[in-house]
Each structure stands twice: as C-alpha cells, then as structure tokens.
Amino acid sequence: MSTEQQGGQKTAGASKVAPATGKLGVMVIGLGAVATTMIAGVEAVRRGLAKPIGSLTQMGTIRLGKRTDNTSPLIKDFVPLADLNDIVFTGWDIFEDNVYESAAHAKVLDEKTLLQLKPYLETIKPMPAVFDQYYVKRLHGTHVKQGKNKRDLADQVIADIRAFKKTVDRVVMIWCGSTEIFIVPSAVHQSIKAFEDGLESNDIGISPSQIYAYAALSEGVPFANGAPNLTVDALALLELSKLNSAPVCGKDFKTGQTFMKTILAPALKARMIGVRGWFSDNILGNRDGEVLDDPESFKTKEESKLGSLEYIFQPELYPDLYKDLYHKIRINYYPPRGDDKEAWDNIDIFGWLGYPMQIKLNFLCRDSILAAPLALDLVLFLDLAKRTPELRSLGVQEWLSFYLKSPQTAPGLYPEHDLFIQSMKLKNTLRHIMGQDLITHLGLEYYD
Numbered sequence: 001m002s003t004e005q006q007g008g009q010k011t012a013g014a015s016k017v018a019p020a021t022g023k024l025g026v027m028v029i030g031l032g033a034v035a036t037t038m039i040a041g042v043e044a045v046r047r048g049l050a051k052p053i054g055s056l057t058q059m060g061t062i063r064l065g066k067r068t069d070n071t072s073p074l075i076k077d078f079v080p081l082a083d084l085n086d087i088v089f090t091g092w093d094i095f096e097d098n099v100y101e102s103a104a105h106a107k108v109l110d111e112k113t114l115l116q117l118k119p120y121l122e123t124i125k126p127m128p129a130v131f132d133q134y135y136v137k138r139l140h141g142t143h144v145k146q147g148k149n150k151r152d153l154a155d156q157v158i159a160d161i162r163a164f165k166k167t168v169d170r171v172v173m174i175w176c177g178s179t180e181i182f183i184v185p186s187a188v189h190q191s192i193k194a195f196e197d198g199l200e201s202n203d204i205g206i207s208p209s210q211i212y213a214y215a216a217l218s219e220g221v222p223f224a225n226g227a228p229n230l231t232v233d234a235l236a237l238l239e240l241s242k243l244n245s246a247p248v249c250g251k252d253f254k255t256g257q258t259f260m261k262t263i264l265a266p267a268l269k270a271r272m273i274g275v276r277g278w279f280s281d282n283i284l285g286n287r288d289g290e291v292l293d294d295p296e297s298f299k300t301k302e303e304s305k306l307g308s309l310e311y312i313f314q315p316e317l318y319p320d321l322y323k324d325l326y327h328k329i330r331i332n333y334y335p336p337r338g339d340d341k342e343a344w345d346n347i348d349i350f351g352w353l354g355y356p357m358q359i360k361l362n363f364l365c366r367d368s369i370l371a372a373p374l375a376l377d378l379v380l381f382l383d384l385a386k387r388t389p390e391l392r393s394l395g396v397q398e399w400l401s402f403y404l405k406s407p408q409t410a411p412g413l414y415p416e417h418d419l420f421i422q423s424m425k426l427k428n429t430l431r432h433i434m435g436q437d438l439i440t441h442l443g444l445e446y447y448d
C-alpha cells in the first residue's frame with residue numbers, strides 16, 4: 001500500500017456513478033456574454049474549429065496511483081461526463097435576441113468565428129424570462145413572463161423545464177444572468193414552507209434568480225450560479241436541493257482578479273509574508289459592467305469578492321501578519337473596453353523584520369473567455385454529481401468551490417478559497433467516487 005496514497009482513506013471498490021447516456025439538456029438563464037461564449041465555444045469545439053482551452057473537464061488529466069505508475073488519464077476518460085456532442089442548449093433572457101444576435105452584440109468572439117457558427121446559434125432562441133427591474137436596476141426587460149404572483153412565475157418556469165425534459169435525458173440549469181441587488185437572507189428564506197408562502201405573497205426577499213432556482217430544485221434539476229446573487233445560498237433552497245437530490249454549488253465564477261488573488265494570497269501566506277493592504281481596481285465596459293455600475297448590484301459583487309482574502313489569510317491565526325489588512329475593491333464601468341477587462345492590484349507586503357515591499361499586478365483579461373469554460377465545467381460536474389449516489393443528496397457540492405468566488409459549505413464550516421486546496425479537493429472527490437485511492441502527496445514510500 002502506497003503511503004503517498006493515503007492508507008486510511010482508500011476508497012477502493014467499483015464506482016457506482018451512473019453512465020452519461022443520452023442527451024444532457026442545459027438550461028441557461030441569461031443568454032449574454034458568458035452564456036453565448038460558452039455555447040458558441042462548445043459548438044466550435046464540436047466542429048473541430050477550436051480547442052476547449054481553460055476547461056478542466058475537457059483538457060485536464062488526473063493522476064492515479066503512485067508517481068512511478070505513470071497513469072494520468074484525461075478527466076473526461078476517467079469519470080463518466082456527458083460528451084460535448086450530447087449537450088443540447090436552451091435558455092431564457094429578457095431580450096428576444098437569439099444566441100447569434102446576442103453573441104454579436106456582446107462582441108467577445110470575432111465576426112469570422114460567429115459567422116461560421118451562425119446557422120446553429122440562430123436556432124437557440126430565449127424563452128421569456130422571469131424578471132423584475134427592482135432586482136437589476138440598469139436593465140429594462142421586454143421579453144418577460146407575466147404572472148399573478150411569484151408562485152405563478154415559478155410554475156411557468158417549471159412548465160418550461162418539463163417541456164424541455166421531454167426532449168432530452170437529463171437537465172442542468174445555470175444562472176448566467178445579471179448580478180441582482182444585494183439581498184440579506186430573511187424569514188422567507190428559512191424553510192421551504194416559508195419560501196413557498198413567500199412565492200404566494202410576492203415576498204420582496206425572493207428575487208427572480210431564486211424563482212428559477214426554486215423551479216429547478218423542485219424538479220430535481222441541479223443548479224449552478226455564475227453570479228454573486230443570494231439565490232441558492234439560502235436554507236430553504238438548500239433544503240429543497242437535498243430533498244430532491246438536485247445538487248447546487250457556490251456562486252460567482254472565479255475568473256479574473258479573484259482567480260489571481262486566490263493564487264497569490266496562499267503563496268504569500270505559505271511563506272509567512274505579511275500583507276498590509278490589497279487594493280484592487282477594475283475597468284470593464286460590457287453589459288455586466290453597466291449593471292455593476294449600479295451601487296446595489298455592485299454591493300452584491302463586492303461582498304463576493306471581499307471574502308477570499310479574509311479566509312485565506314486567517315488573521316485570527318496570524319495577527320502579526322494579517323490583522324490590519326486593508327482590502328479595497330473598485331469596479332468602474334468604462335464602455336470603450338467592452339468585455340476586455342483590465343484589473344490592477346497593488347499589494348503592500350512586508351517581510352523579514354517588517355521591511356515593506358510591493359507587488360503590482362496588471363491583468364488584461366477577457367472576462368467571458370475566462371468564464372465560459374468554467375460555466376461548461378460546472379454544468380458537466382453538476383450532472384456528474386446528480387448521477388453519483390454519494391453526492392446527489394448532499395445539497396452543496398463543496399468540491400466545486402474551485403470554480404467560484406464564493407464557495408458554499410455545510411453550516412459551520414469556513415469556506416476554502418485557496419485555489420490549490422480547491423483543486424486537490426476536486427480531484428480527490430473524482431478519485432473517491434470512482435473507487436480510486438486518494439492522493440495526499442506524502443510520498444515516503446519512494447525512499448524506502
């Protein structure tokens with residue numbers, strides 16, 4: 001028995017994961033920049049026009065056994081994931097544009113690429129959305145469902161899900177819609193009963209994203225949240241997720257600046273380097289940037305972005321290094337940049353005997369190019385979770401924290417933000433469900 005493979009945690013035994021047979025239906029809420037980049041990208045990969053760069057499910061490998069075994073299959077060959085050719089997309093938006101028109105408007109992908117994919121992209125037309133401008137101040141929706149109350153709207157989404165289910169074998173839902181205003185959990189979020197009463201009485205605490213999530217979870221459909229909205233981060237919806245074996249994960253794609261933060265911060269901490277301040281600035285000019293220009297939507301995003309450093313640095317354990325850390329985040333809407341976001345970080349650090357130093361980070365990224373593969377991976381892994389008896393009734397899939405700015409956990413657990421711990425957790429979860437030994441990197445046996 002290898003010691004690098006943790007002795008006490010051997011999980012040998014045949015995998016009980018059901019195969020990914022048939023079509024996987026993906027219901028996307030919000031067919032904007034991220035969603036259309038994901039959909040167009042999947043089609044481009046299916047046609048052999050491009051590689052799925054940035055997608056762990058498509059390009060990543062996983063080591064099995066000892067380092068000397070030289071066994072590192074592709075993740076998609078190791079776990080039974082849906083094949084990209086078996087994915088069928090549909091979705092909702094508050095605008096009537098089909099996916100081609102919306103992608104052209106978002107200007108993430110170039111015209112040449114889009115024209116090649118046009119006949120397919122044009123076939124995906126959004127269903128009318130559940131929308132209320134109270135929750136996203138900067139948008140004026142025209143393609144929206146009408147209903148006598150929020151219960152009625154949830155029922156209409158349930159009808160959409162049921163109709164789609166007739167055409168595919170399994171369904172996953174993902175929120176790629178705009179960032180809603182900041183909502184603090186209230187009484188209506190505390191139980192399924194309270195939430196259902198709230199749907200009837202049009203409780204203001206229930207946002208459109210929660211209406212979709214309620215519909216999905218009621219129908220046993222896994223739900224991912226790419227935005228920082230409260231959505232399934234509420235007891236009532238978590239209860240529903242467990243009850244109906246409809247897995248959920250944390251929220252807000254971890255793409256640009258926070259991705260960098262959760263790489264750099266663990267490295268500084270691992271070397272016991274102190275940090276006095278971390279100032280993060282952003283400019284972006286896409287519709288997401290416009291929505292985030294509204295203070296109420298920005299607050300939701302700010303909360304999501306702020307959490308990572310606090311948890312990674314653990315100032316309560318390392319007061320000399322991180323107790324007074326000043327963390328500031330700014331997002332500026334700057335139309336000329338479109339989706340090509342630019343982020344600056346100034347990090348004031350200190351080393352041996354307290355001597356100060358600085359790090360300047362300037363990330364010129366493409367927001368949706370970074371987010372699209374994460375959306376795809378979340379969809380595929382949630383579908384896997386649904387087919388895995390050991391995972392499907394857990395509610396939150398903490399092993400998917402790797403993809404998210406705001407991981408969700410079981411009550412009482414602090415979230416793990418360190419990207420490398422998250423990556424190990426994800427891969428060990430895959431090994432575990434497939435009956436393989438976990439890898440701890442101890443490795444003493446190589447020196448026997």
Ligand SMILES: NC(=O)c1ccc[n+]([C@@H]2O[C@H](COP(=O)([O-])OP(=O)(O)OC[C@H]3O[C@@H](n4cnc5c(N)ncnc54)[C@H](O)[C@@H]3O)[C@@H](O)[C@H]2O)c1
Nearest residue numbers: 030032033034093129177178179227253255287288367371
């Ligand atoms: N791109 C990134 O790197 C990234 C990273 C983290 C999080 N996000 C989040 O992902 C979400 C999508 O980002 P984007 O750049 O695609 O934004 P976008 O504005 O291009 O697209 C959002 C789409 O959602 C639609 N929408 C809004 N409310 C809706 C509703 N209630 N029902 C249906 N459709 C609705 C809008 O009409 C729009 O088409 C945003 O919340 C953003 O904050 C993006």
